[in-house]
């Protein structure tokens with residue numbers, strides 16, 4: 001779901017076979033990027049980096065799409081088009097094909113698995129916290145009732161999802177999709193009495209911050225209402241902070257809100273696998289089971305899924 005949404009937003013791709021091919025190759029490249037670099041055939045790293053097939057195929061696909069756009073064979077209002085519109089700018093400001101392709105790949109890799117994992121955790125947390133699920137469903141159903149049948153969600157609806165946004169934030173606080181953010185010290189410095197030398201690698205541990213009971217009362221409890229209150233600066237950092245803050249923060253939040261709207265206003269669900277173990281060797285925390293669920297339609301007009 002998130003992959004198709006990303007490719008739609010970036011390049012307006014809707015053809016299923018093309019989407020699946022790009023998804024397969026992106027997964028191989030992303031696995032290789034984040035795997036231990038051993039040059040042994042069969043390892044993720046070898047497959048992704050040494051053979052270079054996945055990346056090469058991806059770049060060929062992107063290059064073809066760019067060429068079609070440049071020939072004027074297709075034109076759509078999307079992220080790729082906004083990069084191509086820079087063609088009319090002076091030499092130093094336009095993007096060449098390889099920069100455009102790198103931007104596309106970067107956004108897909110940075111945005112897809114992260115958002116998908118966060119959505120999965122929202123399903124799990126809401127399943128375990130029936131009160132929160134009921135409040136969310138009530139909010140989302142009241143939104144649906146105010147709209148003509150079949151009308152799409154708009155920005156105003158998203159802004160009105162006040163409890164929904166708190167669910168999204170609480171999900172991100174508890175799931176810690178990106179566990180830490182690595183940095184390298186450019187100079188010797190002292191932070192709160194700790195000496196850090198130039199060149200040291202420093203990890204900002206988002207999980208420790210999000211589970212600190214001085215910052216969040218009863219931190220192991222899924223409690224969206226805690227976001228009624230303002231958080232202390234730097235205490236809630238699922239999207240990082242400062243100059244490298246996540247570029248796709250708003251897209252991720254909207255994707256999650258739309259997903260939660262569809263899920264809770266249309267269905268209840270049960271978890272098919274109660275195993276709470278995490279996936280092995282994954283760089284993003286996810287349930288090993290994949291969190292399979294059974295959906296039950298709550299409206300007669302909606303089919304069972």
Ligand code: HEM
Nearest residue numbers: 110111114115118177178181238239240244246247248252
């Ligand atoms: C729930 C979903 C997401 C989470 C939890 C998340 C989290 C983060 C975090 C923590 C960082 C900062 C890393 C650091 O400081 O080292 C980051 C950076 C980034 N994210 Fe996201 N992200 C999400 C979705 C997205 C989406 C949807 C996109 C693209 C559409 C995206 C694109 C990026 C990019 C390009 C950067 C690098 C920014 C820079 O270095 O200047 N992310 N993300």
